[in-house]
Amino acid sequence: MSNKSVPKIAAIYDRVAVNKLVGGNSKSESHLAEIHEKLKADGVQVPEKRIYKDIGSSGATLVRPDLNRMVADGQLGKFNVLYVYDRATLSRKLIHQEILLGELRKVGVKVIFIHGVGDISPEERVMGSITGLLQEYARIKEEERKRLEQTNFIQRIKIGLLERRRRKNGKRDDS
Numbered sequence: 001m002s003n004k005s006v007p008k009i010a011a012i013y014d015r016v017a018v019n020k021l022v023g024g025n026s027k028s029e030s031h032l033a034e035i036h037e038k039l040k041a042d043g044v045q046v047p048e049k050r051i052y053k054d055i056g057s058s059g060a061t062l063v064r065p066d067l068n069r070m071v072a073d074g075q076l077g078k079f080n081v082l083y084v085y086d087r088a089t090l091s092r093k094l095i096h097q098e099i100l101l102g103e104l105r106k107v108g109v110k111v112i113f114i115h116g117v118g119d120i121s122p123e124e125r126v127m128g129s130i131t132g133l134l135q136e137y138a139r140i141k142e143e144e145r146k147r148l149e150q151t152n153f154i155q156r157i158k159i160g161l162l163e164r165r166r167r168k169n170g171k172r173d174d175s
Contacts, residue, residue: 010039011050011079013070015089017058028055031085034114038083050079059092060139062099071100074109086115087131092139094129 012035016027032051039046050073052066062068067090073079082104084090091097104111116131 006080008042008044008081009079010044010046010081010083011052011070011073012039012046012083013052013067013089014085015054015057015059015064015067017056028053031089031114035083035085038112038114044081046083059088059090062091062096067100071103074104075107077107080109082109082111084111084113086113088135092135094133094136098129 012032014028014031014035016031018027020027032053052070052073054064054066057064057067070082074082087097090100101111
């Protein structure tokens, strides 16, 4: 048996739904800068063709051009280490995270998250799943908050229209 370690052939995946400015850089640029710092610390280089970016893509779907290309390239053995900002970058849904990580594990791709727990040991996988579950909960709460804001906005419009109609008809609400 050989004790030679397999050389790292690395790739990067990044996804942001809204590419806001963060400290003068876009959110994606900020993510990539942190990933490149980790790559430098690990002594790894990534060719431009192995940087997969889905900018403006929702994390709630698996239909993303570079995500699909990244998974296909991983399955073809074009890289064996994937650097990702965090689990939510892969997907905002826990089940999607687990599917993607399972597909990559199956072909021997090691996933390194810049933020959050790793994906190597069983303990890290459980903690990662808990993190993914909390991220999905946060996404659901955000959707609910937006829905309530929209409902409240619509209610305020209805009340305003009703008030205008009452004033127009000379009726007052003295209750």
